[in-house]
Amino acid sequence: MFSGSIPALVTTFRDGSLDEQAFRSxxxxxIAEGSTALVPCGTTGESxxxxxxxxxxxxxxCVEQAAGRVPVIAGCGSNDTKIALEHMFAAQAAGANAALVVAPYYNKPNQEGVYQHFAYLAQRCDLPIILYNVPSRTITDIGVPVMHRLANDFQTIVGVKDATGNLGRVTAQRLACGTDFCQLSGNDETALGFNAMGGVGCISVTANVAxxxxAQFQAACAAGDWPLALELQDRLYPLHDALFSDSSPGPVKYALSRVRPDMPVELRLPITWPSASSQAAVDRALEIAGLV
Structure with a gap:
């Protein structure tokens, strides 16, 4: 259903408010650069x-501006199950193609609680759901047995954004959930290995900037052109690394200010502008990638 390079979009704030015209641009x-879908209101979007x-x-x-040119996967996660459902209803009414729903954070539910959270959503809204597993932020892991149950019990639970960093999970989830279960990497730096093991794309931070x-990297992977994919991986890797040299999305917005100086790059507290060393790392990475 979804594949390729899918940016987790930053949100364009100016003077504390959403700059709608900048976001449209x-x-x-x-889309013009080859992104195959868009994710508004994810982690990188400061949701x-x-x-x-x-x-x-x-x-x-996002849905209005994309105008059907690419799918929109709306960030709909919350640690409050009912709020997540409200986000899904709003996204569905807006015309989004799917919901990206993060594991419940802060509450630290057990695995049955994780299952029941997603089951509650799938039973009440038929918008397709992509599970978002990022234990480094949520503390909660969507375990493979739970993912198996969800994929088998609900046809609208169609895939996962896997940001565990554990490449072995790709095979485990493929065996548990089937080959039609859409696996998208949540980590740019491991997307090459992720795709080689059965993934079909990446919900990407780096795609905001490059x-x-x-898009070329993901197309090479899809075509099985692994030498080209490796060449692009080497070119992009310093940027993948530098964009997490300080709290995200600080470095991403700094990088965007270098690549697209017309874009507003304000951050909302508690995220602040990246450190001087982080900025220097981003500057070097942009040069290596040939973006400045």
Whole structure:
């Protein structure tokens, strides 16, 4: 259903508010550069510091500007199951193609609680769900047995954004959930290995800054052109690394200010502008990638 280079879009804030025109321009640029789908209101989009009204507006704006050219996978996660459902209803009403739903964070549910969270959503809204597993942020892992249950019990649970960093999970999840279960890497730096093991793309941070190169990389993987994919991996790897040299999305927005100086790159607290050493790492990586 979804594949290729899928940016987890930054949100364009100016003077504390959403800059809608800049966001529209950003969506157009991403599509023109070859991104195959878009994710508004994910972690990189600073969804944790948006109001519900802002969140819903960003999703609707993304759907409207994409205008059917590429699918939109709306970030809909929450540690409150009912709020996650409200996000899904709003995304569905806006015309999104799927919901990206993170494992419940902060609450630290057990595995049955994780299953029941996603089951509750799937039973009440028929928008396709991509599970988002990122234990480094949520503390909670969506275990393979739970993923198996969810994929088998609900036809609308169609895939996973796997940000565990554990490449062995790709095979385990493929065997548990079937070959049609859509596996997308949540980590740019391991996307090459992820795809080689059965993944079909990446929900990418780096694609915010290098959408064309990321699209070329994913196309090479899909075509089985592993020498080209490896060449692009080597070119992009320093950037993958530098974009997490400080709290994300600080380095991403700094990088975007270098590549697209027309874009507003304000951050919302508690995220701050990256350190001088982080900026220097980003600068070097942009040069290696040939983006500046």
């Amino acid at each position: 950003f969506v157009d640029w991403q 944790a510091t948006m109001t519900i009204e802002e969140h819903n507006r960003v999703v609707a704006l 959408p064309g190169l990321c």
